[in-house]
Structure formats: C-alpha cells, structure tokens
Amino acid sequence: MLTLLAAPALAGDRLALVVGNSAYGAVSPLANPSSDARLIGEALEALDFKVTLLIDASQNDMRRGISQFGRELRDAGPEATGLFYYAGHGVQSFGTNYLLPVDVALNDAADLDLVAVEAQSVLRQMYSARNKTNIVILDACRNNPFTNIPDFNDNGLAEMQAPTGTFLAYATAPGGVALDGTGDNSPFTQSLASQMSTPGLKVEQVFKNVRVEVIEKTEGQQTPWDASSLTNDFVFAEEEPMTPEQLQELQLWRSVQASGDPVQIMLFLRGYPEGSYAQEARSLLSVLMERELSDPAPPDPVPVAKGPDAAEQAMFEAAQADASAVAYQAYLDAFPQGVFAEIATQELAAIRLKNGTDPIGEGVTPPKEEPAAAAPIGADTRDENITFTTVLSSDQAAISGRSIADLIKMSPLYPPVDGLPEEYWKDKTCSNCHQWTQDRLCTQANSYLSLNMQRSLDKKHPFGGAMKQNLKTWAAGGCR
Numbered sequence: 307m308l309t310l311l312a313a314p315a316l317a318g319d320r321l322a323l324v325v326g327n328s329a330y331g332a333v334s335p336l337a338n339p340s341s342d343a344r345l346i347g348e349a350l351e352a353l354d355f356k357v358t359l360l361i362d363a364s365q366n367d368m369r370r371g372i373s374q375f376g377r378e379l380r381d382a383g384p385e386a387t388g389l390f391y392y393a394g395h396g397v398q399s400f401g402t403n404y405l406l407p408v409d410v411a412l413n414d415a416a417d418l419d420l421v422a423v424e425a426q427s428v429l430r431q432m433y434s435a436r437n438k439t440n441i442v443i444l445d446a447c448r449n450n451p452f453t454n455i456p457d458f459n460d461n462g463l464a465e466m467q468a469p470t471g472t473f474l475a476y477a478t479a480p481g482g483v484a485l486d487g488t489g490d491n492s493p494f495t496q497s498l499a500s501q502m503s504t505p506g507l508k509v510e511q512v513f514k515n516v517r518v519e520v521i522e523k524t525e526g527q528q529t530p531w532d533a534s535s536l537t538n539d540f541v542f543a544e545e546e547p548m549t550p551e552q553l554q555e556l557q558l559w560r561s562v563q564a565s566g567d568p569v570q571i572m573l574f575l576r577g578y579p580e581g582s583y584a585q586e587a588r589s590l591l592s593v594l595m596e597r598e599l600s601d602p603a604p605p606d607p608v609p610v611a612k613g614p615d616a617a618e619q620a621m622f623e624a625a626q627a628d629a630s631a632v633a634y635q636a637y638l639d640a641f642p643q644g645v646f647a648e649i650a651t652q653e654l655a656a657i658r659l660k661n662g663t664d665p666i667g668e669g670v671t672p673p674k675e676e677p678a679a680a681a682p683i684g685a686d687t688r689d690e691n692i693t694f695t696t697v698l699s700s701d702q703a704a705i706s707g708r709s710i711a712d713l714i715k716m717s718p719l720y721p722p723v724d725g726l727p728e729e730y731w732k733d734k735t736c737s738n739c740h741q742w743t744q745d746r747l748c749t750q751a752n753s754y755l756s757l758n759m760q761r762s763l764d765k766k767h768p769f770g771g772a773m774k775q776n777l778k779t780w781a782a783g784g785c786r
Contacts (some may be wrong), residue, residue, distance in 0.1 A: 319354065319382070320353070320354055320355040320389070320622070321358075321379055321382060321389070322347075322350045322356065322358065322390070323375040323391070324343050324346055324347045324358065324360070324390075324391045325360040325363055325368065325389050325393070325394065325405070325407075326339040326340040326360070326361050326362075327339050327361075327362055327363060327406065327407065327408050328393065330406070330410070331408060332409075332410060332412075333395060333406070336394060338490065338492050338495075339445070340393075342445060342491050342495040343391065343393050343773040344595060345491055345495060345496070345499050346393075346443075346499055349502060350391075351397060352503070353502065353503065353542050355389065356378075358371060362408045363407055364408060365407040365409060365410070365421065365422070368405070368407050368423045372390075372427055372428055375390070375428075375431060376430075376432070376434055376435065380435040382435070382437065385437070386438075386439075387438075387440070388435065388440045388443070389442075390441070390443070391443045391445070392405050392425075392444050392446055393445040394443065394446055396425070396446025396463055397418070397422075399465050401464045402425075403424070403444075403464055404418055404419070404423065404424055404425065405424075406422050406423075407421075412452055414455070414744055422608075425442075425444065426466065429466065429468055429469065432469075432472065433469045435680065439471055440468075440471060440473070440775060441472070441475070441509065441540075442473070442474050442475070443475045444476050444477065445477040445495050446477065465480040465531075465533065467536070468533070468535055469535070471536060472534075472536070473509055473532065473533075473540075474532060475513050475530065475531070476530065476531040477492065477528070477530055478494075478528045479521075479531045479590065480531060493520050494520050494530055497519040497520055498513075498516050501515045501718060502542040503542065504542075504730055505543045505544065505545045506541060506543070506545035507541060508539055508540065508541055509534075509536070510532075510534065517532075518570075528770075554581070555581055558577075558589065559574065559578075559583040559586075561724075562614075563583075563587075563590065566616075568591055568598065570614065570616075570710065571591045571594070572591065573619045573620075574587055575587050577623060599634075614645040615746070618640075618644050618645065618646070620749060621636070621637050621640060621641070622650065624637075624752075625637045629653075630657070631654055631657045631661075634653050634654040634657070637650050638650050638651065638654070653771055663729070691783055692776060693780070693783070694780070694781045694785070694786065695711050696709055696710075698710070698776055700772045701772070702772045704716075705772045710747070710780060713773060716735060717731075717735055744785070747777070747784075747785075748780075748785035751781035752781045752785075
C-alpha cells in the first residue's frame with residue numbers, strides 16, 4: 307500500500323522515501339518494521355522532509371516508489387537532500403544486498419533478483435540526481451528467512467560502495483544480525499528518531515550516538531555501522547540562532563571559564579544565577595575550590611588571571627546597568643584592551659547611532675554623584691566623611707566598630723554565591739579569593755554611585771547591604 311504524508315517542507319529541499327515491511331506472507335512476519343517506518347516518517351516530517359511512506363509494500367510498490375523518488379530528487383536540483391530508510395527483511399547473495407517486499411516467494415537462490423529489490427537500485431536513483439547529500443539507512447538483516455534454501459548461507463547485509471556525497475548507515479555491522487526489539491520499535495530506529503532531532507548535531511555524530519546507545523541497550527549484541535563519502539556538513543535539526551543576550555552570556559562564560567579564576571566564576575554566577583551555564587559554572591567552581599583547599603602549596607602572591615579582574619568586571623557590570631554612552635566610554639578609557647572592550651564598543655556605537663553624533667548621547671543624562679550626606683533613608687552610613695580606615699557605625703554588629711580596611715580581611719557572613727558549600731567560604735577571609743587593594747576596591751565602590759545601580763545596594767553581599775552602603779559613601783568622598 308502506498309501512502310503519501312503531507313509535509314511542510316520547502317519544495318525540493320529535503321525528500322525522503324521511508325519503507326517498512328512487516329506483514330510477510332511466504333516468509334516469517336516481523337513485528338516492528340511498519341511501526342519503525344511510521345516513527346521515522348513522523349520524525350523526518352518534523353525536520354522539514356517531504357516524506358513518502360510505504361507500509362507493507364509489494365515488489366511493484368517498492369519499485370514504483372524508488373523510481374518516483376529518483377524523479378523527484380532530480381527535479382529538486384543539486385542542493386536537495388535525499389534520504390532512503392528501509393525496515394524489514396534484507397538478505398545478501400554473492401555480495402549483493404536485496405530488500406524483501408511482503409509478497410516475496412522464493413524456492414531457488416538464483417531467482418532472488420526476480421522477486422526482491424536490489425538495494426543498489428536506490429543508490430543508482432540517488433546518484434542520477436547529482437545532488438550534494440544523500441543518506442541511506444537500512445534497519446534490515448534481522449534474520450535470514452530462507453534458511454531452508456541451499457546456497458543461502460550468508461548472514462546479514464554486505465557493505466555497499468556508494469557514490470560521493472552519500473552517507474550509508476546499517477542497523478548492525480556487515481554480516482551481523484539486528485534485533486527486532488521487544489517494544490514497538492527496534493533499538494536502532496528508536497535511538498535514531500531521538501538523536502536526529504537534536505539541534506545542531508552533525509549526521510556523523512548522530513549515528514555515533516546511536517551506535518553507543520544500541521550497544522548499551524543490546525548488551526553488545528548489536529553494533530550499528532556506517533560509512534560516509536559526504537563532502538559537506540549536514541544536520542537534521544538546525545540550531546536556533548542566539549539572541550544578543552545569549553551571545554553575550556556565552557562570550558562572558560567562555561572568558562571566565564578560560565580564566566580558571568574562582569573569583570571570576572563567582573562574579574559570573576552573581577550576574578547569571580539561573581543562566582544557561584550556571585550549573586557548569588558551579589561545578590567548575592566546586593572543583594577549583596576543592597583543589598585550592600587541598601593544595602598544600604601557598605597561593606601565588608600575584609596570580610595571573612586570563613579573564614577580567616574584579617575591578618574590570620565591576621566596572622563593566624556598572625556600565626551595563628547604567629546603559630549610557632558615558633558609562634561605556636568610562637569603561638573603555640579604563641580598560642581599552644579589556645575582556646569586554648569589543649562588547650562595550652558595540653554598545654557605545656549603538657547608543658551614538660540611536661542618539662545622533664553627540665558622543666555623550668542626546669537625551670542621555672550622565673549619572674550624577676550623590677554626596678555622602680544624601681545616603682538613602684535606612685542606610686547604615688553614619689559618617690559623611692568615610693575613609694578607608696574610618697571606624698564605621700552600623701546597626702549590624704559585624705560592621706559597626708570596624709573600618710573598610712578591616713572588613714575586607716574578615717570572614718564573610720553570607721556565601722558569596724547562593725548554594726556554595728560552607729567549606730568553601732565559612733571561616734575563610736575575603737583575601738582567599740580577592741586580591742583587594744584600596745584602588746581596586748574603590749573601582750567597585752564607584753559602581754554604586756550610578757543611579758541605575760541603586761537597586762543593587764539591597765542585594766545580598768558577603769557582608770550584607772550595610773557594606774555596600776558604606777562603600778558607596780566612601781566612593782562619593784573620593785575613596786580617601
């Protein structure tokens with residue numbers, strides 16, 4: 307029976323012929339090929355293939371289907387992709403592979419080519435189209451249904467030679483036997499339908515993953531096989547393009563990851579606590595902290611960081627929060643070769659383009675410094691003229707009576723990153739992670755002067771919000 311499945315594919319782009327034969331008459335029927343073919347057909351339709359589905363096809367149905375498939379592939383042009391999938395009985399004789407229609411009947415091995423369909427005929431049709439990419443998938447060779455016929459001693463399928471631009475995949479190694487499976491689908495097809503829907507996965511990696519899964523599911527009884535003469539990359543499912551925000555997060559994570567610096571990873575997690583790379587960042591941080599705690603050697607006095615230092619990170623985050631030309635220009639003046647220089651330059655150009663040629667940006671009000679005496683109501687600041695060594699007054703006992711210089715040598719009150727195990731921060735000092743100097747701390751403190759950074763003053767800090775309020779007042783007075 308011939309059934310056409312309508313697909314929303316772009317005309318001529320991707321064409322597939324899918325065949326599943328289960329209801330054999332003269333030889334042993336098979337449980338899964340028809341459901342395997344339906345599963346693959348649905349998966350391919352979802353991937354923008356125009357699918358022709360043949361279920362329980364006779365020899366005439368198969369020959370007509372293969373011929374029509376070749377004509378459609380030739381009409382589609384050289385940029386088209388052709389895919390042929392077959393599930394059912396398959397045998398080899400004298401090194402030639404044959405696919406068996408459901409009406410096959412055979413008494414003598416010499417008549418095989420008269421009652422079956424030669425697999426090479428599919429490759430000939432594909433080759434005639436001269437298109438760049440063709441994929442042939444054979445989930446056959448489940449067993450030899452002609453064991454009672456002399457001269458039929460070969461097991462499985464033989465390895466075929468394919469023209470350039472073809473990917474050949476077999477459910478099992480040449481000469482091996484594939485399992486039909488105990489469920490609705492064979493192990494090979496079930497894994498294939500799942501793997502080829504993975505965005506961005508090249509066809510070679512798809513079948514490598516399938517091979518690993520099938521070997522595991524069959525406990526080593528079946529090893530899928532493939533051979534390729536492809537000359538270009540092919541993916542079944544395209545990856546979604548990244549948004550500017552996702553690209554920025556990825557670029558920052560790559561920089562932080564390359565640095566191997568726990569401080570940079572902590573700062574990244576503060577900025578992206580639920581981001582795409584948060585779990586990976588937490589895992590890396592745990593490894594680095596565990597290594598640091600177990601290493602008997604003292605840390606280098608001046609660590610060389612490949613990524614941004616804390617001052618650069620803080621200034622860039624402040625520029626992002628302020629989102630003004632002034633803030634991005636200030637970052638570029640301070641770090642012309644910084645990790646985020648390219649991003650800052652692009653943002654600055656976009657702001658200037660939007661607001662005209664004024665380098666500050668028409669309609670953009672530069673952030674104004676607030677005098678220390680104008681601290682928000684409820685702030686713990688009690689001294690308008692805070693210096694680096696001024697004794698602070700605060701409702702928080704851990705802050706009151708100590709200077710900023712004292713605090714940065716103390717142990718944190720809260721974890722620097724939510725979920726960080728206590729052994730990595732409890733009873734440690736800030737100097738375990740930060741190489742604080744007065745100048746570097748001043749750079750971070752100045753970020754709290756931005757009007758758009760006011761909301762961050764109440765966010766959790768290893769010393770609480772009071773520490774940020776005092777740092778802000780200190781920066782407003784010139785970081786003396």
